[in-house]
Amino acid sequence: MDSEMSDLDQGPGMENSSMEEENAPVYCICRKADINCFMIGCDNCNEWFHGHCINVTEKMAKGIREWYCMRCRDKNPSLEIKFRPKKSHEERVEQPRKEKQTSLPDFKLDKRRGSRVRDILVKRSARMCGECEPCKRTEDCAQCDFCKDMKKFGGPNKIRQKCRLRQCEVRARKMLRVKDEEFLRERRDNSMHSRYSDDFDDDEMELYHRYKASQKNQPWLSDDEDGPVYNQVMRKKAVKIKHIKRREKKFDKKQKESRRHKQKQKHKDKVRHSDRGDGRVGGEVQQCLGPNCVEPSRPGSKYCSEDCGMKLAANRIYEILPQRIQQWQQSPCIAEELGKKQLERIRREQQQARLRLTEMERRFHELEGIVVKAKQQTVQEDQEVNEGDSEDTDLQIFCVSCSHPVHPKVALRHMERCYAKYESQTSFGSIFPTRIEGATRLFCDVYNPQSKTYCKRLQVLCPEHSRDPKVAVDEVCGCPLVRNVFEPTGEYCRVSKRKCNKHYCWEKLRRAEVDLERVRVWYKLDELFEQERNVRMAMTNRAGLLALMLHQTIQHDPLTTDLRSNKDR
DNA sequence: CTTTACGAACTT
């Protein structure tokens, strides 16, 4: 078959003006690249023929089950065209006629995308030659980026391209083909775990090896998209992958470098090192690099055992570390100085924050005291009346929550309630409970099993989880009265709590004020703690073993090489 | 120039 194919392929060729790709393969007795018409394929040699060139219509072909071209039948008379059982009449009549009219035999079918062909043959289309390995593949690899994009492999279906291993070697666009050797390697590594890979691995490795071979043997083919007319074998080999090429170039470089490097080393016997860089080539055994060890190294390692590796590492540290420590101690460390200053600052701020916290705790208790005292007051009826009369009854205020106009007298009460109504319908939480030691009544912290969060409103302000207590009829407002906004007069509002619009919910607001400040201080403390930790960590690591081994401080001569001093001064 | 995204033709 191959020889026959090459005969055909090496024919005149190349007059394919109508083709989109100049170098597309040619077919049929006419040796043209046109594939945009009905075609039929030989079940023996796989060559394709234009229906019109050999006088076979699509309709006729539908009745044919197996078809062989003239050349194949000449060579092997046992090959017979087989028809489908039912529609036999039509074809049987027509078939002999075809043969007489054409120099090449008859056919099967195909028409660009979507033709139906016998199992062995593969459909041919603008992007499928139908002959190459990838075209013949039926399963997706489930590993490449295109497969992973597919819905059936749980992908988002954004890329919508067929499996890389199924991209035609000849006609698929270059960038859609197998991406690089990494992929194939990976596949092989995964083969133990993947349920797909068992079936395909060998194929894929073969595919890959062929790609590689094509690069080495036919470098002229590897750089242009679709080479000129070449036979099937060449066509298969012609698949080249840029990535692989680049990688190999790199690899060569590396190899050379490592050789040069190793020659420098004390290997007197001129051992040539392999590409694998594992210290062994062609079965030659290397001596373990462990101190005083004469054992051969383990495969893939420079040492005979873990122990030897560790010993060498320890020796290295003994050798290098003292010198580094000395070096480190020679010059004062600026970063260390800065760190110390920062630590001092942090400590000062921490102290201030703690003071502020105790102050706030004091105010917390003070406020509770005031509230208790306020409750002991008695209601004085007349005060409330005076207040109400003096107001202008025509004034209106719009509620900030519901935007309804309300009378100024009841505005505070209305807005407070209105706000609570809306606020209680939403949640504001985090997945962590509050863990602040020694702080009472700060966050609401009610657990919401639905969202699995803890409420992070101030407890006194959370309308979602706490309701304002019901006010008894005889309860007094009790808000401490002030002069010039801030100066307490020592007196208390003695209006009935239910009727006092001026000081509505004053306890709640005063408590919230204190609590908010407490939260701020706690945040500040937390932030300072974090800063301290970072600075300490940096200071500890600065002269740590790893840092000393990895980094080195070079003392520049301030007069000559220190650019900064030259510029600045 | 390659990669990503997507409408749409085509298949199952």
Place this chain on the structure above:
DNA sequence: AAGTTCGTAAAG
């Protein structure tokens, strides 16, 4: 109707 995979525009 759902899945495939093409051509192509936009983005990188």
